[in-house]
Amino acid sequence: MRDLLILVAIGLGTYVLRAAFLVRARPTPPAALARLLPHVGPAVLAAITVPALLAPRGVMSVGDTLPALLAAATAWLLWRRTRSLPVALLGALGLSFLTAWVLP
Structure with a gap:
């Protein structure tokens, strides 16, 4: 029951913040906030992506980090050359599967 009340409180808090x-x-929005809003999306994307690339399992190790970094660099290079996301x-x-298979 306590968990349900916590979830309801979080839901109401979220609704109130959005409705405000x-x-x-x-x-x-105020000028200072409007000036900062275009930077929120890239900052959130970086906050999600960088830890996932550098420490995919929560700890930095060559076996986990190298395939992720190589795959990210390859995706960027292929996208720049072909402009095709698939x-x-x-x-x-x-490449990620190949490097994860080659590296222990």
Whole structure:
């Protein structure tokens, strides 16, 4: 029961935070906030991606980090050359499996 109350409180808190922007009288955010908002997306993407590349299992090790870094670099290079996301993803996935198989 306690867990359910915690989940309800979190849900209500999230709803109140989102609704606060809808209820406010000004439809646009303050200038300082509007200047920073374009940087939120790239910062969140980097915060998710960098730890997943450098420490895929929570600890940095050559056997885990090297395949992830090589796959990311390969995906970027293939995408830049072909402009095809499926080609980039499949090529990087193949290289990742190959390096994970070769490295212990």
